Amino acid sequence: MKDFVDTARAANPNVEIVLANVPHRTTLGDANPHLPQRTTDYNKALAEAIPTWDTDDSPVVLADLDDALTSSLTTSSVMNDVSSSSQEASRSVASWRARATTAGSEGRSQVAT
Template sequence: MIADLIASTNGSNPGLSLAGRRRQSALRVMVVGDSMSQGRAVAVDKGLIQGVLESTPADLILFMLGFNDMGWFYSDAIGTIDSVETFISNARAANPNIKLAVANVPQRSFIGGREDLVENTEIYNALLAKYITQWTTEQSPIHLVELEQNYDCAPDSCPAGYDGLHPTAWDDPNLVRPLPEPGNFQMFSSPQGVTATWDADHIEWKRRKGYVQVNQLIR
């Protein structure tokens, strides 16, 4: 899925694609998630995303929010869905062509007295899968990332999490294990901050071989 999003995003320049040889990717990716700063809520970030995208343009958003909204009583499942919809609308206001990969919310090990969190997570994930099919457009596609189904964490056991939710040092790389390793990967300082380059045809070869399949981001 992510490989297809990257390939289509790079289509903004018809002469460049993942099949190109040893070029710097034109793709601008923004990561919006709890992994960047624990405690983030989409109820907050929905009001910030338009300004952030206007000051720091991106072509693709990798979105992993929602747990803290329900876990820290910002809102219930329906309120969190409303916040996600507003987030997407505000992101599109800054970039009508923005592409999004939106992860659902994993369950966590059970917290006494928080049956509501288990229930809200189940409701939210069911609603998210339904609404993404309504929110996605040809101009601004949205893809569901099935994180809950592929992350080893549940109310009765969470071997993937060091604290009952967040991934251990071992499980962080496991989340992206199916993605091919880019060839000739390099990072260096640039006026934009940090620039990464890689051998793009190496990724495309592995994608054609089936290492990365649509809707198989995490296996």
């Protein structure tokens, strides 16, 4: 995933990135008995890594789809939870924009919108 972030930033140093974790799925039985733990491990590693990839010029935020999908009981509540995660990510990016624009008025480059 870090390669993805680096590649995106090589194309646009000011790219805003929202990365989603992996939702847990129903068991695959004997087909892949380690999948639930692998998913948990990946999601934990992603959540720990994202703050280290976040920069003032190119924010990276986590959309927690796993929590949104596994804690919901109905399709409508799933969509509300996913929407909430997206809105939270949007607020994070908006906050970054506000900080960057303020920094721009203090002599640094302003954010292109």
